[in-house]
Amino acid sequence: xxxxxxxxxQTLRKPSGYYSLGALVIGGFIxxxxxxxxFNTALEVTNTEEFCISCHEMENNVYEEMKTTIHFSNRSxxxxxxxxxxxxxxxxxxxxxxxxxxxxxxxxLFGTIDTREKFLAHxxxxxxxxxxxxxxxxxxxxxxxxxxxxxxFTEQSERASYQHSTALADGEKTCIDCHKGIAHQLPDMKGVxxx
Amino acid sequence: MKKLNLAVITSLLVLxxxxxxxxxxxxxxxxETVNSVATLRDATPIDVQKEPNRIPQVVNKDIKKARNYPMxxxxxxxxxxxxxxxxxxxxxxxxxxxxxxxxxxxPMVSVTHYMDRDGNFLAEMSPRRYFCNQxxxxxxxxxxxxxxxxxxxxxxxNDKSKAKKH
Numbered sequence: 001x002x003x004x005x006x007x008x009x010q011t012l013r014k015p016s017g018y019y020s021l022g023a024l025v026i027g028g029f030i031x032x033x034x035x036x037x038x039f040n041t042a043l044e045v046t047n048t049e050e051f052c053i054s055c056h057e058m059e060n061n062v063y064e065e066m067k068t069t070i071h072f073s074n075r076s077x078x079x080x081x082x083x084x085x086x087x088x089x090x091x092x093x094x095x096x097x098x099x100x101x102x103x104x105x106x107x108x109l110f111g112t113i114d115t116r117e118k119f120l121a122h123x124x125x126x127x128x129x130x131x132x133x134x135x136x137x138x139x140x141x142x143x144x145x146x147x148x149x150x151x152x153f154t155e156q157s158e159r160a161s162y163q164h165s166t167a168l169a170d171g172e173k174t175c176i177d178c179h180k181g182i183a184h185q186l187p188d189m190k191g192v193x194x195x
Numbered sequence: 196m197k198k199l200n201l202a203v204i205t206s207l208l209v210l211x212x213x214x215x216x217x218x219x220x221x222x223x224x225x226x227e228t229v230n231s232v233a234t235l236r237d238a239t240p241i242d243v244q245k246e247p248n249r250i251p252q253v254v255n256k257d258i259k260k261a262r263n264y265p266m267x268x269x270x271x272x273x274x275x276x277x278x279x280x281x282x283x284x285x286x287x288x289x290x291x292x293x294x295x296x297x298x299x300x301x302p303m304v305s306v307t308h309y310m311d312r313d314g315n316f317l318a319e320m321s322p323r324r325y326f327c328n329q330x331x332x333x334x335x336x337x338x339x340x341x342x343x344x345x346x347x348x349x350x351x352x353n354d355k356s357k358a359k360k361h
Binding site: 070181182185188 | 276277279283284
């Protein structure tokens with residue numbers, strides 16, 4: 001075993017004896033494109049709603065609950081899918097989130113929330129994860145669609161325009177501070193600020 | 196003898212006709228009461244599915260409405276779409292509870308909500324008052340389907356005192 005590793009390392013260190021430099025560079029470049037393209041394609045496949053709700057934990061709990069909300073069905077037909085709110089759009093943040101999500105694969109394999117009862121028991125913790133994430137990135141995923149600069153306060157109700165032009169405008173609050181449970185049902189909110 | 200026959204015939208006739216007359220008059224009164232409900236279907240035949248009316252918008256003006264009588268639960272002047280009121284949380288109370296009103300400037304739920312049915316004060320909202328929508332409802336921007344003839348006490352008393360003066 002040790003000999004094989006040493007042999008491999010020595011081969012890698014030696015200059016190429018048979019192939020031209022051009023073939024190696026071009027071949028390496030093409031292989032790079034294929035690998036990179038394949039990686040990103042696979043990444044995007046995991047970034048679709050079909051992929052998320054291929055697990056029954058997601059389909060029977062959170063997806064069912066979302067169907068009644070305004071982010072699923074509304075007058076203009078624009079709708080948010082799971083990754084729109086739960087995965088950052090910027091590449092580096094997305095990779096970081098995807099690495100965290102490997103824990104969700106673990107949960108799926110070991111059935112951490114594979115019944116409704118187990119899911120409800122974990123709901124507060126799961127919700128807190130998302131609240132913490134959105135609080136830390138100043139509700140980045142909300143702001144991918146809802147841009148404060150283009151909000152027309154005159155079109156908002158009096159209460160909404162008051163809150164948005166004061167607490168939200170001066171950065172005292174971020175979207176998630178008030179808009180909790182807008183796409184899924186809420187856990188027991190005992191002790192949560194503002195509830 | 197002939198007179199007796201005539202009397203028998205007329206009485207029989209009356210007997211025979213009276214159920215018909217009775218059912219006719221019953222139908223008439225039924226129609227009056229049924230009609231007030233039938234306006235929802237606008238006389239659509241029973242075997243036809245009526246084209247549903249447009250769903251009206253919820254009034255969202257945040258302006259308090261007058262109460263029609265002193266004990267009326269105030270109506271909600273804003274939308275409450277996806278406000279959860281269940282054993283986990285009560286969204287209404289995140290503005291209308293005692294300790295949230297300073298921030299929200301919303302009216303506080305009245306003290307009666309903190310009383311049990313014997314009038315004893317509780318630290319928390321009374322369970323029988325917890326589900327806001329049992330009494331408080333939003334209003335729709337729509338014409339009433341049935342005319343409302345409710346008259347409140349003040350108008351009644353005013354009318355009475357006016358009538359006395361005349």
